[in-house]
Every structure is written in structure tokens, then in C-alpha cells.
Amino acid sequence: MYEKYLEKSASFYPEYPRKSGNQSVTHYCPGCGHGIAHKYIAEALDDLKLTERTVLISPVGCSVFAYYYFDVGNLQAAHGRAPAVATGIKRINPHSIVISYQGDGDLAAIGGDEIIHAANRGERLTVFFVNNAIYGMTGGQMAPTTLVGQQTTTSPRGRNIHNEGYPIRMCELISALEAPVYVERVSLHSPGARAKARKAIRKALENQVQGKGFSFVEILAQCPTGWKVSAPDSLKWIEEKMLPYYPVQVFRDKSAEAEGWAPPDVAYSDADVLQLIELPLEDEAAPAARPKVPEQYRNPRIKIAGFGGQGVLLLGVAMAQLGMMEGYNVSWLPSYGPEMRGGTAHCHVNISDTPIGSPLVSASTVCVAFNKPSLEKFEKEMARGGLLIYNTSMIDIQPTRKDVEWLPIPASEIASQMGNIRFANMVVLGAFIQKTGLINMETAIKGLPAFIKAKKLIAENVKALENGAAFVRGELKI
Amino acid sequence: MPRELIKGNEAVVKAAILAGCQAYFGYPITPASEIAEAAAKYFPLVGRTFIQAESEIASIQMVYGAAGGGVRVMTASSGPGISLKQEGISYCAGAELPCVIADIMRGGPGLGNIAPEQSDYHQVVKGGGHGNYRCIVLAPNSAQEMCDLTIKAFDLADQYRTPVYVVTDGYIGQMMEQVNFPTAVQHPKRHDWGVHGDDATRKNLINSIYLDPDELEEHNRKLQKKYAEIERKEVLVDEYRTRDAELLVIGYGIISRILRTTVDLAREQGIKVGLLRPVTLWPFPAKRIQKLCERVQAIQVVELSNGQMVEDVRLAVEGRKPVKFYGRMGGSVPSAQELLGVIRKL
Ligand SMILES: Cc1ncc(C[n+]2csc(CCOP(=O)(O)OP(=O)(O)O)c2C)c(N)n1
Ligand code: SF4
Numbered sequence: 158m159y160e161k162y163l164e165k166s167a168s169f170y171p172e173y174p175r176k177s178g179n180q181s182v183t184h185y186c187p188g189c190g191h192g193i194a195h196k197y198i199a200e201a202l203d204d205l206k207l208t209e210r211t212v213l214i215s216p217v218g219c220s221v222f223a224y225y226y227f228d229v230g231n232l233q234a235a236h237g238r239a240p241a242v243a244t245g246i247k248r249i250n251p252h253s254i255v256i257s258y259q260g261d262g263d264l265a266a267i268g269g270d271e272i273i274h275a276a277n278r279g280e281r282l283t284v285f286f287v288n289n290a291i292y293g294m295t296g297g298q299m300a301p302t303t304l305v306g307q308q309t310t311t312s313p314r315g316r317n318i319h320n321e322g323y324p325i326r327m328c329e330l331i332s333a334l335e336a337p338v339y340v341e342r343v344s345l346h347s348p349g350a351r352a353k354a355r356k357a358i359r360k361a362l363e364n365q366v367q368g369k370g371f372s373f374v375e376i377l378a379q380c381p382t383g384w385k386v387s388a389p390d391s392l393k394w395i396e397e398k399m400l401p402y403y404p405v406q407v408f409r410d411k412s413a414e415a416e417g418w419a420p421p422d423v424a425y426s427d428a429d430v431l432q433l434i435e436l437p438l439e440d441e442a443a444p445a446a447r448p449k450v451p452e453q454y455r456n457p458r459i460k461i462a463g464f465g466g467q468g469v470l471l472l473g474v475a476m477a478q479l480g481m482m483e484g485y486n487v488s489w490l491p492s493y494g495p496e497m498r499g500g501t502a503h504c505h506v507n508i509s510d511t512p513i514g515s516p517l518v519s520a521s522t523v524c525v526a527f528n529k530p531s532l533e534k535f536e537k538e539m540a541r542g543g544l545l546i547y548n549t550s551m552i553d554i555q556p557t558r559k560d561v562e563w564l565p566i567p568a569s570e571i572a573s574q575m576g577n578i579r580f581a582n583m584v585v586l587g588a589f590i591q592k593t594g595l596i597n598m599e600t601a602i603k604g605l606p607a608f609i610k611a612k613k614l615i616a617e618n619v620k621a622l623e624n625g626a627a628f629v630r631g632e633l634k635i
Numbered sequence: 636m637p638r639e640l641i642k643g644n645e646a647v648v649k650a651a652i653l654a655g656c657q658a659y660f661g662y663p664i665t666p667a668s669e670i671a672e673a674a675a676k677y678f679p680l681v682g683r684t685f686i687q688a689e690s691e692i693a694s695i696q697m698v699y700g701a702a703g704g705g706v707r708v709m710t711a712s713s714g715p716g717i718s719l720k721q722e723g724i725s726y727c728a729g730a731e732l733p734c735v736i737a738d739i740m741r742g743g744p745g746l747g748n749i750a751p752e753q754s755d756y757h758q759v760v761k762g763g764g765h766g767n768y769r770c771i772v773l774a775p776n777s778a779q780e781m782c783d784l785t786i787k788a789f790d791l792a793d794q795y796r797t798p799v800y801v802v803t804d805g806y807i808g809q810m811m812e813q814v815n816f817p818t819a820v821q822h823p824k825r826h827d828w829g830v831h832g833d834d835a836t837r838k839n840l841i842n843s844i845y846l847d848p849d850e851l852e853e854h855n856r857k858l859q860k861k862y863a864e865i866e867r868k869e870v871l872v873d874e875y876r877t878r879d880a881e882l883l884v885i886g887y888g889i890i891s892r893i894l895r896t897t898v899d900l901a902r903e904q905g906i907k908v909g910l911l912r913p914v915t916l917w918p919f920p921a922k923r924i925q926k927l928c929e930r931v932q933a934i935q936v937v938e939l940s941n942g943q944m945v946e947d948v949r950l951a952v953e954g955r956k957p958v959k960f961y962g963r964m965g966g967s968v969p970s971a972q973e974l975l976g977v978i979r980k981l
Contacts (some may be wrong), residue, residue, distance in 0.1 A: 177846065211833075212830050212832050229837060229838070230837050231840045231841070232703045233730075233842040235723065238699075238722075241694075241699075244697050244700060245699060245701040245703070247700075248684045248701065249658055249684060249701045252832060253831075254832070271692075274688070274693065301698075421682075423682050423683075425681050427819075430681050434653075434680070436639065436818075437637055437682065454746060462708075480814045481638075487812065489812070490809065490810045493666060493749070514894075514895035515892050515896040515970070516806070516966060526887070
């Protein structure tokens with residue numbers, strides 16, 4: 158049943174120790190196209206002196222055991238995923254030569270997505286696609302490349318275009334993409350065709366040596382067992398049945414123009430890494446002594462709410478950031494996702510002397526309402542004795558809770574008078590700081606750049622803080 | 636020590652870089668997207684690889700490829716994406732490839748919603764994909780732990796050559812807290828068994844096929860032995876006020892944070908309750924729960940699910956004490972007060 162197909166190229170193991178049974182013959186059927194394709198690849202690796210740095214990805218299909226034969230680094234991949242596996246290992250071994258070797262079920266059916274996207278990213282890979290128009294491994298079922306009318310075990314009456322559609326032409330599809338550098342279809346049916354196949358395999362590997370991007374060679378190959386024909390007849394089968402539908406030609410060849418590329422090999426010191434990921438090494442100075450905080454403002458559980466765009470989430474981040482700088486435990490939890498789109502946004506902030514349990518604020522001790530719906534919604538859930546800060550510029554009603562402290566502030570108007578309504582949140586922050594004494598104003602001014610990223614806006618935001626504080630002190634009339 | 640007010644999701648990425656993670660392969664999904672976004676920002680800046688893959692199926696296979704090269708590598712997603720990754724995770728387990736997978740859980744089944752749930756417990760803790768395997772599952776409940784446990788995940792993955800999950804819910808991923816980052820940047824040596832694309836590692840094979848039933852059984856036995864060792868050595872648990880507890884509450888992730896407040900509220904009312912939080916969901920702290928069973932009268936499990944972890948609690952308790960379950964689903968997160976009501980009924 159087995160045939161000794163692989164002549165001993167140096168890129169092959171002399172015997173096949175990974176294989177069970179007879180270790181001097183391959184597991185392929187007599188006359189199988191895979192053996193020939195293997196041989197041409199091994200010869201090319203020898204001649205181009207690539208054996209040592211080649212990594213072969215074996216697919217799922219009859220060539221699942223390609224790693225029995227190739228004396229190169231080997232990874233065996235899940236069905237159809239070889240291009241993704243190849244991407245992963247090529248990216249971390251850019252100097253290596255990575256080959257994704259796949260059958261038609263593997264590449265064109267279950268792995269359709271992976272191959273298209275590896276090609277589209279222009280991965281610096283070489284893909285050998287063995288098209289035998291059938292699922293060999295699993296016993297001759299229909300492949301996406303099975304020809305119209307071809308009988309298989311799952312198209313027993315022949316492939317019917319109304320039920321199964323047409324055979325897929327992968328070279329044509331891949332060459333519709335921008336990135337691939339080289340796309341060619343070759344065949345194994347005649348000596349002349351095989352000579353071309355040999356050349357194409359070499360070229361696809363050379364391109365990778367030169368860092369030239371994605372190269373794809375489709376090999377029309379015989380599966381005498383699956384087709385239920387003799388080995389000699391299988392060659393005729395390719396010629397008569399496959400060639401008319403799968404033209405053998407070059408679909409894309411930018412090999413000459415394409416520029417070689419490899420990722421830059423730069424070494425980063427540990428200090429560089431910390432700097433680049435924005436983890437500055439120097440310790441912050443110990444926080445200045447905090448002002449004495451009146452009992453009712455200690456360990457606040459804060460709910461902040463308003464329209465999206467009113468800076469609700471940012472105000473929460475600012476409170477947490479400054480709280481952290483003052484040495485408190487802090488947490489900030491946003492409403493996220495669709496909750497935020499268009500409608501209202503809110504966030505939960507805790508600033509505490511002790512470790513924070515639940516970051517969710519249900520009975521808030523500080524509630525900040527930027528608009529009417531927020532006041533109506535969140536005032537209700539406040540704890541007795543809490544502090545209710547509300548933006549009178551946007552709220553034309555009075556709170557209903559008589560058991561909480563009110564701090565009305567025309568935050569949007571104060572901000573507008575400064576020339577930008579968006580400062581309203583910093584006005585409120587200034588008011589909060591003044592009112593509660595939880596945070597030093599100097600800390601707030603120092604901490605501003607942590608959450609106001611635009612440098613040119615810092616000075617105005619400081620002014621907004623000061624205006625908010627001045628309003629609470631009764632020094633700012635509006 | 637660098638200190639930052641940072642989202643849990645972003646802390647994962649900085650921690651991964653500090654741990655020497657060389658590559659991130661992912662696909663966006665709320666509420667895990669900040670991980671992909673921060674990785675896209677920082678990984679290339681420090682010469683590491685970031686790819687937004689075409690799918691979660693592909694991204695975990697890229698992880699398989701890079702892990703096969705012997706380097707530290709990670710991916711992240713949420714429920715629907717984790718479902719797709721199960722194929723690749725099974726292959727990683729089978730081929731004994733270390734990698735880290737962050738799962739920021741959201742509401743399910745199906746598309747569900749993006750609010751926090753803990754309904755991926757079964758698929759991450761019980762194996763998820765095909766075959767006889769387990770993954771180590773770490774369950775942070777703060778931004779600080781998102782950092783610390785991510786680093787630990789890489790260490791465990793390497794030590795045991797196995798995939799390790801960092802699993803939490805949308806709230807812990809989205810929440811900002813102070814994180815004290817380590818200053819050490821790790822430079823893990825590339826594994827000798829990896830395929831480095833050079834002559835020295837040319838004979839290496841990354842593979843999960845064992846055609847012969849005896850060989851596959853032997854391979855499975857080896858995996859089981861490794862899992863038994865992990866169960867012996869790697870259990871992590873956190874407890875709060877359990878010393879004199881008569882009642883025990885159990886929860887992880889955001890629920891453990893809420894329960895901590897509930898325990899304080901209950902104690903103020905004279906109810907002697909303590910909290911046990913599994914930090915490793917697998918290996919599960921069954922022994923510790925058994926030990927506490929000797930003292931406590933009843934156990935209350937709270938989850939953002941239909942009751943998945945509670946099955947493991949019941950397996951540990953073996954009927955010695957009553958085990959009650961309270962769950963919320965769909966993204967509704969109970970308040971500390973609500974859970975106080977649950978405890979009072981115990
Ligand atoms: C996820 C998954 N589905 C199905 C299979 C079963 N399977 C193994 S090989 C194969 C078809 C392979 O056909 P092809 O890629 O054409 O390769 P050939 O055997 O013809 O060389 C299938 C369906 C599998 N291993 N994994
Ligand atoms: S079934 Fe076909 S593809 Fe598979 S080994 Fe036999 S001839 Fe080759």
C-alpha cells in the first residue's frame with residue numbers, strides 16, 4: 158500500500174522516527190500528490206540552505222503528519238488554522254522561514270477566514286496549497302474545490318450547483334487582494350507542469366528569504382484513492398477535469414518590485430520600557446497634611462450623573478485621582494457601553510480611609526447632578542445627611558429631599574462666562590473641594606495634568622476650579 | 636514604585652509587558668476592548684507584537700503559534716469570544732503551550748449584553764473545549780490584582796506549560812483604582828522546547844496528536860498528574876472576618892467586593908458572618924471550604940450567574956452543611972444592602 162516516495166533530501170529525516178510502523182516509507186498512498194509536493198519543497202530548502210531556520214506548519218488533512226518527514230522546526234495546527242499559527246510564530250521569529258502547508262478542505266473551507274486575512278495582512282509567509290478537489294483524510298468527502306458533477310461520499314449524485322454552489326478558485330480570490338506579492342497555480346500532472354511547480358515553490362520561498370511578503374502557490378495534485386482511479390489515470394484526471402476549471406498560471410507577481418522588510422530589531426532598556434508604558438519610576442512626594450474634614454464629608458460615597466458630554470465621567474476620575482494623591486483608597490466605576498450612548502452617563506466614586514469593599518454606590522453620601530433627569534433619579538437614593546450638589550444652570554426645579562444638604566451651583570453658567578461650558582465639571586470639582594475639605598487645592602492644581610491631557614487647557618481648568626471654590630465661599634456672584 | 640489610577644483592563648496590559656509578554660493577539664469586544672486598545676498602544680512602543688486578528692478563533696491560534704516559539708504571549712476577550720477560543724485553548728492544553736487568556740465576562744447566553752455577569756464560570760473552569768484538560772483560572776477582584784495576577788498567570792503558565800485564564804467581570808475590568816506596579820521588567824528565557832526557527836531547536840515539535848491509544852492515554856495521564864500537582868500547590872484563597880464566623884459567604888470578582896461591605900453591615904447587626912473568596916477558581920479551594928465547614932452553620936454562595944461556582948462549593952461541602960445560592964443575571968448587580976437581606980434569611 159505504501160510507496161517510498163521521498164528521496165532523501167537533506168531537509169528530510171533519513172528515517173521517520175516519529176512515525177509508527179514502517180519508518181522508511183511515508184504514510185501517503187501510492188501515487189499521492191502530497192509526496193511529490195513534499196519532495197519539491199525539501200529540495201528547495203536544501204538548495205536555498207534554509208533547512209536550519211525553517212518552521213513548517215502541518216495542517217489537518219492527509220498531510221497532518223508532514224512533521225514526520227521534514228527535518229525542520231515543526232508545529233502541527235488545528236484544522237484550517239495554519240495561517241494564523243504561522244502568523245503567530247513568524248511574528249516572533251521574523252528571521253525564520255515559515256511555511257503553511259494546507260489541503261483544500263483545510264485552507265478553502267474551514268480555514269477560509271484565516272487564509273484570506275493572513276494574505277490581506279501581507280504576512281511574510283509561504284503558503285503551499287495542495288488542491289486535490291476532495292477530502293482525502295476523512296475518506297473522500299466533498300471539498301469546496303470539488304468539481305461540478307464530481308461524485309464524492311457527500312455528493313453521491315455529483316456536485317450540484319444548486320445545492321453546493323461552484324468550486325472555489327483560491328488563487329483568483331487571493332489575487333484580488335492588494336497585499337500578496339506572488340500568487341501562482343501549478344500542477345503535478347506532467348513533467349513540464351512539474352518543472353514549473355518546482356520553480357514556483359522556490360520562488361515562493363525566496364520571496365520570504367528577502368522579506369517580500371505573502372507568497373501563495375496552489376498545487377493541483379492527485380488523490381488516486383479519493384478519486385478512485387489508478388495512479389497513472391490520476392494524472393490524466395488532473396489534466397482533463399481540473400485544468401479546464403483551474404487554469405495554471407501566474408496570477409500575481411510583484412516579486413521583483415516588492416521591497417524586503419523586517420521588523421526593526423531594537424533593544425529597550427528596562428528604564429525605556431517603564432517610560433514608554435507610562436509608569437514613571439520616581440515616587441510621588443508624600444501627600445501634604447490634609448485639612449480637617451468635617452465628619453459628614455468623610456469617606457464619601459459619590460454618585461455623579463448628567464448628560465453624556467457634560468464631563469461626568471471625567472469629574473469622577475478627577476476626584477479619584479486627587480483622592481489617591483492625598484493618600485486615600487479610591488475607586489471609580491463608570492456606566493459603560495450603550496448606557497453611555499446619547500443618553501445619560503453616571504459614575505460611582507469612593508474615597509476612603511479604609512480599603513473599599515463594594516465600589517458600587519447605592520446610598521450616596523455625595524450626589525452630583527448635572528441635569529434634571531439625574532437629579533430626579535439619584536436624589537432618591539441618597540443617604541440621609543448627604544451632600545447634594547446640583548447644577549442650577551440646567552435644573553429648574555428644587556430637590557425634594559429635605560434630609561440632605563443642598564449645594565446649588567450655576568456650574569454651566571460659570572463655565573460659559575469663562576468661555577467654555579465644558580469647564581462646568583471642574584467648577585463643580587472646585588466647589589466640592591472647598592465644601593468638603595477632602596482635598597487640598599494645591600494637590601488639585603498639581604494633579605490636574607493627570608486627567609486633563611491637553612496642556613493648553615490646564616490654566617483655564619485651574620481657573621474653573623478656583624471659580625467653583627470662590628462660589629462656595631460666596632466670593633463669586635453670578 | 637510607580638503608582639497609577641488605572642482601569643483594571645489597562646493594568647493587565649502594563650503588567651503583561653512587565654512580565655515579558657512578547658505578543659498580544661486579540662479581537663475587540665466590550666467590556667474587554669480596553670485590553671486590546673492598550674496593547675495596541677503600548678506593545679509596539681516597546682518592540683513587542685500586537686495584531687488585531689480576524690476573529691477570536693484566529694487570535695488564539697496566533698497565540699498557539701507564538702507560544703510554540705517559546706515566548707510569553709496573551710489574548711483577551713469576553714464570553715462570545717471565549718467560546719470561539721475554546722478550540723485553540725484545547726490545542727494549547729494538548730500541546731502543553733503556556734499562554735495567558737483574559738476573560739472579562741459579560742451577560743449571556745448568545746449575544747446577551749455587555750453588562751457584568753459571571754456566567755463563563757463553566758466554560759473556563761471546567762475545561763471548555765474538547766478533551767481531558769484543565770486551565771488554571773485566576774479571579775482578580777481589584778485593579779491591583781488585575782496587575783498582580785496577570786504577572787502570576789504568566790509565571791504559572793510557564794511553570795506548568797499550560798494555558799492560564801485571568802477571569803473577571805465587566806465591572807472589575809472597567810473600574811479604575813490605584814495600582815502599585817512593580818518596577819522590575821522580566822526577561823524570561825525562551826523555552827528550550829520552543830521552535831525558535833534556528834538549528835538548535837530544529838528537532839522540536841509542537842503537537843497534540845498521539846495516534847496510538849496507549850500513547851494518547853499516557854499523554855493524558857501525564858496531563859492529569861500535572862493537574863493534580865497544581866491542585867496540591869496552587870490554590871489561592873482570600874478570607875475576611877472568617878476567624879469567628881458562624882455563617883460563611885462565598886463569592887469572587889465584583890461580588891466578593893460587595894460581600895465585603897455586606898459582611899461589615901451584617902457584623903454591625905451582630906451577625907457573625909465571614910467571607911471566603913476563591914482567588915483561584917481552578918484549582919478550587921475545596922479543602923479550605925471543608926475546613927471552615929467544621930465551624931460554620933451554613934454557607935451562602937452569591938454569583939452573577941444561574942449558579943455555576945456553587946456546584947463546586949457543594950462538591951466540596953458534600954452535604955455537611957446547608958449551601959444556599961443567590962444569583963443575579965443579565966447584568967443586574969446586587970447592592971450590599973440586597974445581599975444583607977439574603978444573609979439575614981440564612
Ligand atoms: C474541526 C475539525 N473538523 C473536522 C475535522 C475532520 N477532518 C480531518 S481532515 C479533513 C479534511 C481534509 O481535507 P483536505 O484539507 O482537502 O486535505 P487532504 O486530506 O485532501 O489532503 C476533515 C474534515 C477535524 N479534524 N477538525
Ligand atoms: S487519500 Fe488522497 S491525498 Fe490522502 S494520501 Fe491518499 S492519495 Fe494522498
